Amino acid sequence: MTLARATGLILAKELRTEFRSRELLGTTVVFVLIVVVLFSFTFNPTSSESRRFGPGLLWLAFLFAGSLMLQSSFLREQTNDTLAALRLAPIDPFSILAGKMAANFLFLLLVEVILLPVFAVLYNVAILPVLGSLLLVFALGTIGLAATGTVFSAVAAQARLRELLLPLLLLPVLAPVLIASTEATVGVLRDPSELSLVWLTFLACFDVVFLTAAWMVGEYLLEE
């Protein structure tokens, strides 16, 4: 079976189980909305202030969303040892990681798309003229977030202090992605808007390097 087909099967299974249980999406959306709404009460955001502080706030909310969602990516496979069922199948072990990465990417992107209009209204930021650029930055940053988070979720799931371990492992590795994504978002929201190729290239390189590393060590990551 090809890597793409196996990845697609696992992605479809992830989407089906999540949309059926709605365990993660509901909780995460509510959580990030509360974060953004609460921050809007701490200061009276004008358009220029929002352009300065907004990107950091947005990516902080995305990081919280990622922390909530990624933790359970492999934990839910432990309920009935279903990870063993996946590993018994004659498929490339990386397809298990890739399917979960793709699912996490879609879940996070969905949360971001839900959050964006709320942010625009509460923080008085016009996002429609720069929507394409903004989504490009979000997509590249979210690939990095989902890829690293899924890999470290696989590592942490087999450890004893897994709830503590994931943030400890993840945050230092994610720091470059968060900085690059925030800087790129600042550029997009600036007046006049500017899509920074430097930060975009940095994000794309990070994504490629991390996906390649995950492909190379995928089999070892999933082993007991």
Next chain:
Amino acid sequence: MRWSGAARSSCCAIWSRAELSRVSTPLASSPDGGLRIEFTEVEKRYGMRLALRGVSVTIAAGECVALVGHNGSGKTTLLKIAAQLTQPSRGKLAFYAGETALPAGEVKSRVGMVGHHTLLYEELTAEENLTFCAKLFGLADPAQKARQALRPVGLASRAADLVRTFSRGMRQRLSIARALLASPSLLLLDEPGAGLDPEGQRWLGAAIEKLRDSGCTILMSTHGRNETQGAVTRAIRLEAGKITHDSGAHGDPREVLVFAAVRDGGEADES
């Protein structure tokens, strides 16, 4: 210790109460014979603890081997190594189809396993679980295969129900259906009778016997005497990660099974 035809049909009838007229033979046999497995000086270490200590044994194609021993003796570890879910810390594991050595990647498509856990997704229905598994194994017409596999385990009428609504016994039956879905040449069963009522165990015993007769190699761990041991052709007793008794390919497994039942049963009672 073989099941009579009457006993088998009686247990199938009991198992298929919910199925009414849909009784069928509980079987998915391997189409091209079983695999031979060779464990050579296999050792498995978890931190400081040695789970297996230099296990060397050859399981011939078509054998039905019972692994017996008390908790922590290394039965599950040996099964996991055979399933390639974990790598041995030392030693070698080789698979053969006839005289041809098979690469690890090729072996996977010919192995079915019933684990200690059910290996089933609670949020999927019985049919979705089997269809997903059939797709992962690249089977043709996976939905049809899944529906077919549900019939012999008496779950066809519950095909659209979520696994989380199933009892322990129903989950175990579904887990067995999942393991047999791809017509394995090597079947690994980790205490397959757990959670099954006596009728279920008799049904499973009959299914194992038919699989063995079709040439499938079967390696199963059992604990105490139960109805699934009727098909066993060889018994191996593990103690602290070492093989202490082996009835051999042509020996009588009952001696080892009875010895293990008395010894391990006694230990269990004491504990």
